[in-house]
Amino acid sequence: MTYVPQITKRYDLITDEKASGATYTPPELADFVAAEIVRAWDGRKETTLRVLDPAVGEGELLASLLKRLPQNKTVEVHGFDNDRRALAAATARLQNAHPKASLNLAFGDFLSVVCGNAVYGSLFEPKTAETFDLVIANPPYVRTQIMGASAARALADQFGLTGRVDLYHAFILAIAKVLRPHGVAGIIVSNRFMTTKAGATVRRAFQDRLHLRHVWDLGDTKLFNAAVLPAVLVAEGLNGTTRSGPTFTSIYQTKDEPSKTAPSITAALSEHGIVAVPDGRRFRVQRGSLDTSNESAGVWRVANLENDAWLATVERHTAASFRDLGKVRVGVKTCADRVFIRSDWDALPEEERPELLHQLTTHHVARRFRADAAGETRRIVYPHEYVEGKRRTVNLADYPKTRRYLQKHRAELEARSYVIEAGRHWFELWVPQDPGAWSRPKIVFRDISEEPCFWIDKEETIVNGDCYWLACDDPAREDLLWLAASVGNSTFIEAFYDHRFNNKLYAGRRRFITQYVEKFPLPDPYSSIALSIIAKAKMVYETHGTVQSKTLQKEINSLVWQAFGLSLKEVRR
Numbered sequence: 001m002t003y004v005p006q007i008t009k010r011y012d013l014i015t016d017e018k019a020s021g022a023t024y025t026p027p028e029l030a031d032f033v034a035a036e037i038v039r040a041w042d043g044r045k046e047t048t049l050r051v052l053d054p055a056v057g058e059g060e061l062l063a064s065l066l067k068r069l070p071q072n073k074t075v076e077v078h079g080f081d082n083d084r085r086a087l088a089a090a091t092a093r094l095q096n097a098h099p100k101a102s103l104n105l106a107f108g109d110f111l112s113v114v115c116g117n118a119v120y121g122s123l124f125e126p127k128t129a130e131t132f133d134l135v136i137a138n139p140p141y142v143r144t145q146i147m148g149a150s151a152a153r154a155l156a157d158q159f160g161l162t163g164r165v166d167l168y169h170a171f172i173l174a175i176a177k178v179l180r181p182h183g184v185a186g187i188i189v190s191n192r193f194m195t196t197k198a199g200a201t202v203r204r205a206f207q208d209r210l211h212l213r214h215v216w217d218l219g220d221t222k223l224f225n226a227a228v229l230p231a232v233l234v235a236e237g238l239n240g241t242t243r244s245g246p247t248f249t250s251i252y253q254t255k256d257e258p259s260k261t262a263p264s265i266t267a268a269l270s271e272h273g274i275v276a277v278p279d280g281r282r283f284r285v286q287r288g289s290l291d292t293s294n295e296s297a298g299v300w301r302v303a304n305l306e307n308d309a310w311l312a313t314v315e316r317h318t319a320a321s322f323r324d325l326g327k328v329r330v331g332v333k334t335c336a337d338r339v340f341i342r343s344d345w346d347a348l349p350e351e352e353r354p355e356l357l358h359q360l361t362t363h364h365v366a367r368r369f370r371a372d373a374a375g376e377t378r379r380i381v382y383p384h385e386y387v388e389g390k391r392r393t394v395n396l397a398d399y400p401k402t403r404r405y406l407q408k409h410r411a412e413l414e415a416r417s418y419v420i421e422a423g424r425h426w427f428e429l430w431v432p433q434d435p436g437a438w439s440r441p442k443i444v445f446r447d448i449s450e451e452p453c454f455w456i457d458k459e460e461t462i463v464n465g466d467c468y469w470l471a472c473d474d475p476a477r478e479d480l481l482w483l484a485a486s487v488g489n490s491t492f493i494e495a496f497y498d499h500r501f502n503n504k505l506y507a508g509r510r511r512f513i514t515q516y517v518e519k520f521p522l523p524d525p526y527s528s529i530a531l532s533i534i535a536k537a538k539m540v541y542e543t544h545g546t547v548q549s550k551t552l553q554k555e556i557n558s559l560v561w562q563a564f565g566l567s568l569k570e571v572r573r
Contacts, residue, residue, distance in 0.1 A: 025060045025138045025188060029223050029230070032266040034064035036234050037134055037186040040213050046073075052132040052178065053079040054110035054139065054171060059090030061136045066098045075101045078132070080110040114174040131178050131237075135185035139171030169193065169202050176209040181239035185210070191217050191231040195503050197515055200297035207296045210235040212246035215290055215300065219252040220504060221265045221283070229505065248290040248302040250502055251283045258282050286502070299501065299515065307499050310566075314496060314521055317565040322488075323518035325480055326473040330514065331361075331463035332380070333431035335416050339409045340429065341464075343377040354402035356394065358382045361461040363446045366453045368489045368553065369537060370544040371444070373459070380462055381405065383427055386435035393425050433462060442471040443481050445488060445517070450509045452497075454488035456481060456541060468514065480525055482537040489553070490560040493520060495569060523563035533559050 025033075049069065053062050056079035069075060077094065081087045084107055091105050168189050179185050193199030194217065206212055216232040224230060249269055258276035262268035268275040268283055276282050288304030301307075322328065334340040341360060345353055360380045365371040381402060383394050396403035406413065406427045413419075414426045438460040444467050445454040463469045472478045487493055497510055500519065504510055523530050536552050536559075543549040561568045 024057050026223055026225075027060060027064070028264060028266055029188065029218075029232075030060045030064040032269075033061065033136060033186040033188060033232055033234075034068050036214065036232070037065060037136060037184050038068045040234050040236065041134065041184045042182065046133065048074040048076065049134060050076045050130070050132045051078065052135045052137075053077075054135070054137050054175065056081040056087060056090045056105055057083070057138070058086050059093045061138060062090070062094060063097060065134065065136050066094065066101060077101050077103050077105070079105045080108055080113065081105070082107060082109050111170055111174055114177060131180040131183065133180055133183045135175050135179055135183065135187075137171065137175060137185070138188040139168035169199070172202050173205050173209075176205060176237075179210070179235075179237040181237040183237045184213075185233075185235050185237075187233045187235075189231050189233065191219070191229045191503065194231060194300040195501060195515060196513075203292070203300060204297040206233070206235065207292070209238065211238055211241075212290065214247045214249070216269060217248070217250040217302075217503070218265075219250060220508075221251060221253075223265060246290045247287065248300070249285065249287045250302050251285045252502065252504055253508065254282050254284040256282065256284065301500060301502060310495075310499050313566060314564050317523055317563065318521040319524040320522045321518065322470065322484055322520045322522065324522070325477065325484060326470050328468055328470050328514040328518045329433065329437075329463075330431060331465040331467045331469065332382075332429055332433050333465040334380070335419070335430040336409075336413055339406075339412060340381045341378055343379075345379055346377075351401065352405065354381045354405045355399045356382050356402045359459065359461045360464055361444055361457060361459075361467065362464040363449075363466045366444075366446050366449075366467070367455060367544070368453055369455050369485060369540045369549075371455050371457065372545075380464075382429070382432075382435075382462060383425075384429065384432045384435060389436070391432065391434050391436070393428055396427065431465065437471045438462070440471045440475060441478055441481060442469045443485055443488070444469045445512050447513060448505065448509050448511055452488050452490075452493055452510070452512060454485045456485055468512065468517065470517075479534055480522070482534045482541075483522060483525055483530055484520075486533045486537045486556050487520060487522060487560055488517075490557045491569065492557070492560045492564060492566065496521065521564070523560075527563065529559055529563045533563065 051062070051065065051069075053059075056062065059079075062077060062079065066075065066077070075098075077098075079090070081090070087105055087107055091103060094101065094103055094105075172187060172189065172193075175185055175187065193202045194215075213234045213236060214232075218230045218232065220229060251265070251269060254274060256274045258274045260271050260273060260275045262271055262275050262277055265277055265283070268277055268285055271285050272287050273285060274282055275285050286302050286304065286307075288302045288307065291301050291303035292298035345357055357379045360376075360378045361371060361373075362376075362378065365373050365376050383396070383402065383406070384391055385394050386392075394402075396406065410426065416426075416430065419428060419430060420426060441456055441458050442463075443454055444457045444463055445452065447466050447468060457463075457469070470481075470484070472481060494510070497516065498504075501516055525531075525534075533556055536556050540549050540552045540556070543552070558568050
C-alpha cells in the first residue's frame with residue numbers, strides 16, 4: 001500500500017515509509033477487520049464474490065478475509081499496489097493459501113484507475129464500471145505537506161476535497177464509488193478525520209454515500225508499530241434499506257482500576273468499562289451510538305446515556321463558548337525556522353541584525369495563567385505588517401538590514417516551492433499572523449499537552465506554531481479572557497474534552513486545536529461564581545510562582561465545576 005502521487009520530499013529527513021504512507025497491517029487488526037466485514041455481510045446467496053483491496057501491500061488483509069469466506073463460493077480477488085516487491089509477496093502468499101481463488105493483483109494505483117487515468121482490463125471503464133461485494137483496505141496516510149501542493153490540489157479537484165488533504169481521504173471516497181449497494185467495506189484509517197476540519201468532506205461523504213454500520217476508534221492502543229492512531233469503519237453500500245444508526249466504540253488507555261480482563265486489545269472491544277489486557281495496560285472502552293451533532297460533517301463522538309446526561313448538565317449551565325469571544329488562531333509557521341527564528345540575534349553585529357525582530361512565544365514558556373518568559377531569547381524576523389486594517393508583506397527596500405539578511409538565505413527560502421506556488425513572496429512566512437491583533441491581550445495555549453495550559457499574554461508577542469491563541473473581538477469584554485483561561489486550565493475542561501471529543505494522542509496527551517477549543521463552554525460571566533473566578537484569575541497572574549498562586553488555582557478549579565452545575569472531580573490520567 002505504497003501509492004505515491006508524484007510526492008516530492010519536502011524535508012530531507014523524511015523516510016521512504018513516511019513519504020509513501022506504507023504502514024502494513026498487523027495480523028491481529030487484519031483478523032478483526034475481516035471478521036467484522038463477514039459479520040456485516042448479508043449477500044450469501046451470491047455464488048461469485050468480487051473482493052477488492054485497493055492497497056494490497058503484502059496481502060495481510062486479503063489473507064485474513066479469504067480464510068473467513070465460505071468455501072462454496074467462487075471468489076474473484078482484485079487488488080492494486082505500486083510496490084512490486086510487496087505485490088509479488090502478496091501474490092505468492094495468496095496463491096499458496098487459496099489456490100481456488102481467481103487472483104487479479106495489478107501493479108499500479110487504485111486512485112488513477114478510479115479517476116480514469118489508467119486502465120485495468122475492463123475495470124472502471126465509463127460504460128462498464130465494475131463494483132465489488134467486499135472491500136477491505138488500509139489506505140496509505142500521506143499528508144499535504146509530504147505530497148506537495150500540486151499533487152494535493154489534483155486529489156482535491158478529483159474528489160471534491162477541501163482543507164488539508166490526506167491521501168486516505170481520496171481512497172475512502174473512491175471506495176464508496178466502487179462498493180455495490182449490498183456490499184460491505186471494512187477500512188482502517190487514521191482517526192484524525194473524525195474530528196479535524198480537513199476530515200469534514202470525508203465525514204459528509206460517509207453520511208451521503210455509504211451506510212455506516214460500526215465505527216471503532218482504536219485510539220492509543222499502539223496496534224501499529226508506527227505512530228498511528230487508527231480507526232476501523234465498516235459500512236454498506238447505499239441500498240435503500242432502513243437501518244438504525246451506526247454503533248460507535250472507542251478505546252483509550254487509562255490508569256483507572258480495571259473491572260474486567262480480555263485476552264487481547266481487539267477482544268477488549270466487545271467489553272464496556274475499564275478492561276485490562278495481558279501486557280498490563282488498562283483501557284477505557286465506551287460503546288454507544290455515533291453522534292454528529294445532527295450535522296452531516298459534524299465531529300464524530302460516542303454517545304451513550306452517561307455521556308449525554310453529563311453533557312446535558314453542562315449545556316444547561318453554558319452561556320457562550322470560546323469562539324464567541326474571538327477567532328481561535330494558529331501560531332506562525334515559517335517552514336524555515338533556522339532562518340527566521342534564532343536565539344543569538346544579539347551576537348550578530350548591529351549592521352547584520354534585522355530591523356523586523358519580534359519576541360516569540362513558544363510552548364517552552366508555557367505555564368498556567370502566566371508564561372514564564374525568563375531566559376527566553378528566541379525572536380523572529382517578521383516580514384509582514386498591518387496597514388489600513390489589512391495584513392500585507394513589507395517592502396524590503398524599507399528595511400535594508402532585514403533585506404540583506406534574507407537575501408543571504410534566499411536559496412533556502414526559495415526551496416519552499418509551495419510558498420512560490422501559492423503566489424507568495426519568497427521571503428514570506430508560510431502561516432503568518434495578523435499584526436493588528438498584537439496590541440490586545442490574548443489567551444495562548446499549547447497545541448499538545450497531557451494537561452491543559454492556558455495563559456494570558458500582555459506582551460504583544462508573536463505566537464509560534466506549537467501554540468494557538470485567541471484575542472477578544474470586543475476590547476470591552478477582555479475580562480472574559482480571564483474566565484476563559486480559568487475554564488481552560490481546569491480539570492473540568494479535561495472531563496469536557498473527554499466527554500465531547502474523546503480523542504487523545506499517546507501517553508494521554510490531548511490536542512488543543514481550533515475545532516476543539518472553540519467549542520469549550522463558558523458559564524454566565526455575570527454570575528457571582530464567574531465574577532469570583534475572574535477576580536481570582538487576575539490574582540493568580542499577579543502572584544505567579546508563589547504558594548498563594550497555587551492555592552488560588554485550586555479554588556478556581558473547584559469554582560469552575562460549580563459554575564457548570566457539577567461536583568469537583570479530579571481527572572485520572
